[in-house]
Every structure is written in structure tokens, then in C-alpha cells.
Amino acid sequence: MKINFKRILVATGSVILLLFLILVVHIATAKPVTIELATWQVSRFDFKQPIDSITAKKIEYDLSAISGVKGDVLVKNNVVVFFHDNTQTSNQKVYEAFTAKGYKDVSIFKVPAELASKKVCPAMKQNGFAYHFSKGIQRIFN
Amino acid sequence: MKRNLKFLALLLLSGAPLFVSCNDDDNSAPPAEASIYDRLGGDAMVQDPDAANGVMIESGRLAYRKVVGRTVQLIVADIQAGAQGNLAEHFAPLLAEVGAGNTTNLAVLQDNLVDFFSFNTGGTNPVNTYSGLDMVAAHNPAQNPRMGTTSSNADYDKFVGYVGAAAIENGVPANSDLFNDVVAVLESLRDPIVQE
Numbered sequence: 001m002k003i004n005f006k007r008i009l010v011a012t013g014s015v016i017l018l019l020f021l022i023l024v025v026h027i028a029t030a031k032p033v034t035i036e037l038a039t040w041q042v043s044r045f046d047f048k049q050p051i052d053s054i055t056a057k058k059i060e061y062d063l064s065a066i067s068g069v070k071g072d073v074l075v076k077n078n079v080v081v082f083f084h085d086n087t088q089t090s091n092q093k094v095y096e097a098f099t100a101k102g103y104k105d106v107s108i109f110k111v112p113a114e115l116a117s118k119k120v121c122p123a124m125k126q127n128g129f130a131y132h133f134s135k136g137i138q139r140i141f142n
Numbered sequence: 143m144k145r146n147l148k149f150l151a152l153l154l155l156s157g158a159p160l161f162v163s164c165n166d167d168d169n170s171a172p173p174a175e176a177s178i179y180d181r182l183g184g185d186a187m188v189q190d191p192d193a194a195n196g197v198m199i200e201s202g203r204l205a206y207r208k209v210v211g212r213t214v215q216l217i218v219a220d221i222q223a224g225a226q227g228n229l230a231e232h233f234a235p236l237l238a239e240v241g242a243g244n245t246t247n248l249a250v251l252q253d254n255l256v257d258f259f260s261f262n263t264g265g266t267n268p269v270n271t272y273s274g275l276d277m278v279a280a281h282n283p284a285q286n287p288r289m290g291t292t293s294s295n296a297d298y299d300k301f302v303g304y305v306g307a308a309a310i311e312n313g314v315p316a317n318s319d320l321f322n323d324v325v326a327v328l329e330s331l332r333d334p335i336v337q338e
Contacts, residue, residue: 036207036256037192038249041240044218070192072208074215081215086245111221111238 040070040083043091044109045098047078059103066097079109177264178327181320182206185267202265203256205312210255212308214248217301229300232290247288263327277334294338302328 051059056075063073063082068089074081084094095108176184183201190199192207199207218237220228240248260270279285281293293301305328306321314321 035246035249035253037252039245040192040249041243041245042214042218042237042248043241071211072215074212074219076216076219079219081218083211083215086243090243111234111241 037070037083039085039087041086041091042081042083043094044082045080045095045106046109047080047103048105050078051075051080062101062103063094063098066094069094080106178320178323179260179264182263185265200260200265200267200269203260203270206256206259206265207252208312209305209308210252210259212311213255213301213304214252216304216307229297232293232297235290236288251288259327263324277331278337281335282337292337293335295332295336297338298332298336 059075059080060073063069063080066089068084069082070085071083082094084091091108095106099106179185179202182205186201187198188201188204189195190197190204193199217229217233221230221234221237222228236247236251239246254272254274257270257272258274261272274280275286281289283289283291302325306316306325309321309324310316314324
């Protein structure tokens with residue numbers, strides 16, 4: 001039986017093209033997931049001394065008044081934890097605005113290196129072809 | 143004698159209602175208890191205080207989001223390197239990302255927690271659909287790289303304590319039925335989550 005290579009080539013090419021088109025449609029129709037409060041960042045300031053209840057109330061008030069600080073402020077022992085929108089401000093800017101109100105002996109908490117070094121794998125390599133291809137398709141259609 | 147019998151019959155007839163009026167054999171079903179989600183506000187829409195004007199949110203979902211946010215703050219407040227009894231190892235990788243300005247995974251975690259609790263306590267509208275991993279996979283570092291390490295019973299006790307404290311700070315009285323029901327839900331998840 002004579003093998004018709006031309007027909008095989010056309011059939012294979014058609015299948016590959018079809019699969020490629022299905023992939024493009026799949027990526028294009030995948031709606032980006034909407035996450036609430038997507039740009040909220042949690043930050044912490046550490047005081048050298050424990051904070052009394054009256055100062056705690058003042059800290060809650062002063063911190064909440066800073067532009068970009070969102071939600072409730074937690075004061076516990078010598079620590080203040082708050083959320084801010086990182087499209088509006090940064091924890092450094094909040095720190096500067098906070099200390100400008102007269103607060104001293106306070107520093108921005110950074111996760112200790114030994115804990116921060118426990119990295120987790122990203123879901124997708126961000127310098128890989130698959131990531132850039134998907135992002136490109138998404139950018140066109142969304 | 144006839145008169146006495148008549149009187150006796152009349153007495154019995156007049157007394158008969160007494161034997162049936164207090165019958166507690168009630169045919170109507172007791173009212174169903176409102177779900178936890180309903181007791182937290184349910185699907186009544188309110189202005190989202192953390193979003194632009196006009197953006198609404200279900201009251202029950204908002205209540206859970208407040209509790210989840212406060213829980214995150216309490217966990218962050220306790221993080222100390224090398225100290226026992228805090229959840230540093232579980233959350234530190236996430237917080238390192240956040241510290242570098244990458245807030246995506248924190249937002250996803252909070253959203254997942256709000257979705258999960260809302261949907262599984264009566265908030266079954268599509269907005270609360272949970273699309274994350276099941277509880278076993280979500281807390282197994284081999285299946286979920288976002289999980290820094292496995293959890294022990296002590297870790298889980300700590301987590302339940304944080305959620306309880308967050309609930310109290312958001313207006314759920316301790317030792318109320320609602321509080322106890324929320325804790326019961328958390329306890330029902332201990333088995334799949336604790337893997338140490």
C-alpha cells in the first residue's frame with residue numbers, strides 16, 4: 001500500500017492547528033478571578049515598650065487617619081498591625097506619617113530572614129514561555 | 143339519682159376541654175434555626191465599607207471578612223522568630239511576599255477563607271463559591287506549596303483561639319450560641335487540617 005505522505009502531513013497539521021486554536025480560545029475565555037481587597041497589604045510596627053490602653057486608642061485613631069490605611073488597626077502588647085492599600089501608599093510612607101505625629105521608639109517590622117527564607121514554589125515560572133504566552137493572550141482578550 | 147347522673151355528665155363534659163387544651167402534641171414543626179451565615183447578617187446587601195461607593199456586599203460575607211482580617215492581624219502580631227506557640231512557620235513565607243509588596247497570595251488566602259466559611263455555614267449564593275483545595279490538600283505541604291509546614295493540634299488550637307478572639311472583637315459575644323456554633327464548625331475541620 002502506498003503511503004500518501006502529503007495526506008498525513010495535512011492531517012497532522014490540521015490537528016495541530018485545531019489544538020492550538022482550542023488552546024487560544026481556552027486562555028482567552030478564562031476570566032480573571034476577582035479577588036476582594038486584592039491590593040491590601042498587612043504591615044506591623046513594633047514599639048520598644050508595651051503600649052498602654054490610652055495610647056492604644058490614640059494610635060488606632062492616628063493610624064486610621066493616615067491616607068491609604070484601611071480597615072481596623074490592631075494594638076497588642078508593643079505591636080501595631082494594620083492594613084494599607086499598596087496602590088495608595090507604602091508601609092514606609094505610613095511609617096513616616098505616623099512618626100511625624102510624635103511617636104518614637106517605633107520601627108517597621110520585617111519578617112526575620114530565617115522565616116522569610118522558607119520560600120514556597122510559585123504556581124508558574126514567571127520567566128517561562130508558558131507564562132508569557134498566557135499573559136499575552138489574556139492581555140489581548142481581557 | 144337521674145339528676146345526679148345528669149349533673150355528673152355535665153361536669154365531665156365541661157371538664158373534657160381541660161384534658162385536651164394542654165395537649166402538647168403539637169402537629170406544627172418547630173421553626174428551623176437560622177444558619178450561622180444568617181445570624182451574621184445573611185444575604186442582606188449593604189454598602190461595602192472597604193470598597194468604592196456603590197459596591198455592595200452580603201452582610202454575612204462582610205462579617206466573615208472582618209473576622210478573617212482580624213485573625214490575620216492577630217497572627218501577624220504574634221510572629222516572632224524562634225518563639226514557640228505562634229504560627230510563624232505556617233505564614234512567614236506569605237508575609238515575606240507581602241513585605242516585598244506582593245499582596246496577591248494574602249488576598250487569595252483571605253478570599254478563600256471568607257468563601258469557605260460563608261458557603262459552608264449557609265451563605266450559598268454564587269459570590270461565596272469556594273474554589274480552593276479541599277481541607278486535606280490545602281494543609282498538606284506536599285500538595286500545597288503555600289503551606290509552610292504541617293499543623294499540629296497545638297497549632298490548630300492557636301488558630302481557633304485567634305478566630306475566636308477576632309469574632310469577639312467583631313461583636314460576637316463569647317459563650318453565645320453563635321460563638322459556640324462558629325467554634326463547632328472550626329472543630330469539625332480539625333481532623334483534615336491537623337496532619338502532624
